[in-house]
Amino acid sequence: MSVSLLWAVDVYGRVYSLSTGGQQWEQCHDAVLEFKRVTAVQQCCWGIACDHHIYLNVHSSDVPIRYQEETYENQRWNPKDNFSDHLLPSDRWHWSDITGLEHQPLDSFLLPSTNWEWEGDWYIDENFGGEPTEKGGWTYALDFPATYTKDKKWNSCVRRRRWIRYRRYKATDTWAKIPSEGHSGPLPDPFNDISCGGWEISEEPRGRLSLWAVSLQGKVWFREGIHHHSPEGEGWEEVSLPGEVVQISCGPGDLVWAVLWEGQLIVREGITRDCPQGSSWVVVDSPNPEAGAIHVAVGDNVVWAVTKDNKVWFRRGINSHNPCGSGWIGMVGEMVMVNVGLNDQVWGISCVDRAVYFRQGVTSSELSGKAWKAVNVPRDGDIRSHSSASISSLHSVCLLFPCCC
Structure with a gap:
């Protein structure tokens, strides 16, 4: 009580x-x-x-008190490099939020204050919709933005994966x-x-x-x-x-x-x-x-x-x-x-x-x-x-x- x-x-x-x-x-x-x-x-x-x-x-x-930070790694396929970070000028950032509008590289995430600490390093989320993805956590789509699937198809021209890191309030x-x-x-x-x-x-x-x-x-x-x-x-x-x-x-x-x-x-x-x-x-x-x-x-x-x-x-x-x-x-x-x-x-x-x-x-x-x-x-x-x-x-x-x- x-x-x-x-x-x-x-x-x-x-x-x-x-x-x-x-x-x-x-x-x-x-x-x-x-x-x-x-x-x-x-x-x-x-x-x-x-x-x-x-x-x-x-x-x-x-x-x-734990908070999950997340960012997305985006790639596009091309005949020379296969999937790579060589994106089109009209594409989203290589590292972005889920919408693709905000630039979010891994090193851009800072603790709000000295009262927080990181629980660990960044890791790849290998789950998609409650189901495991292929190793590496990639999900595939025809283009940005589109509906993503965990399976790679013949017309999958773009892919992305989610990176996660937790911070904890320590004070x-x-x-x-x-x-x-x-x-x-x-x-x-x-x-x-x-x-x-x-x-x-x-x-x-x-x-x-x-x-x-x-x-x-x-x-x-x-x-x-x-x-x-x-x-x-x-x-x-x-x-x-x-x-x-x-x-x-x-x-x-x-x-x-x-x-x-x-x-x-x-x-x-x-x-x-x-x-x-x-x-x-x-x-x-x-x-x-x-x-x-x-x-x-x-x-x-x-x-x-x-x-x-x-x-x-x-x-x-x-x-x-x-x-x-x-x-x-x-x-x-x-x-x-x-x-x-x-x-x-x-x-x-x-x-x-x-x-x-x-x-x-x-x-x-x-x-x-x-x-x-x-x-x-x-x-x-x-x-x-x-x-x-x-x-x-x-x-x-x-x-x-x-x-x-």
Whole structure:
């Protein structure tokens, strides 16, 4: 049975996790890194270290992350050389992808980052449609492109064979640095906040995630191409904004809210499986005009906010058809931040004792819950005789998500 983990960071940059099957906060030991923020999903945890760079910690599993690279070797027959790489000017490349449009020689394949390693060398695939080919793996056709067969015929004028090589993601259970590179080069400023979610938007490709980040200058960036076979993603894309953002929150589905520097909130619209970064923003006023919002947290069907006076607010009327909701409800209790986990369960850090609290009584029919209750468990290495309400001097708390442990 899988368990769930609650992730948290203290003011010293130490990362802790609390398991539903455990009795204490367990420190995630790292000899070098100190963190400011963490955000977790089932397969991994993302974080911003004190150097303002983003790091990824992929949880190890019984099934490694492997990716198959492939390229095709193409040849044409001629009376002088028989089959050779002397192709016609109108033919495809000697080495190409399956369509013949992309030039793909063996030495053009590079590892995405130092977090990957090759499992072995290139080898020839000697199977075609589930059946073995002749030795050498060649398949034959009348011309490019055409229907290929494993048997050579009298009119077979071209042939091709597939070469395969596997690479494996090796940086599991450790913090791997993610390059701060956009489409046009290095990003202009470092990151300050991060939020991961979006796994309910689409089941394809497997393990697809949405990662949103905020820079020190208030810009928002979306990490493209995150899925099972590409846990690091492919690059950062800047998202246009109506103002400077200080914090952002992404739910499991299509809910994305952010807090503006002036204390207003913005809601992302147009998020779909084909456009996971959305298309536009809608501005929502702060729950308290005299005390702007400083933090927002979203789940499946809920939005919670904290204002500058540490008051906690619940947004009513949130659903997939109305991501903006219909109004704010003030809640009892004062927090410095809140976060939403599985089943829209809410967690917060008290502004009084910096303890972690969870919201009791949260159900599908009463999403706002009933009361706050402290998480009374000690931390890893705590030698004090009395129990600790939380990690002392807690800085931030992360989403609760299942982890295959």
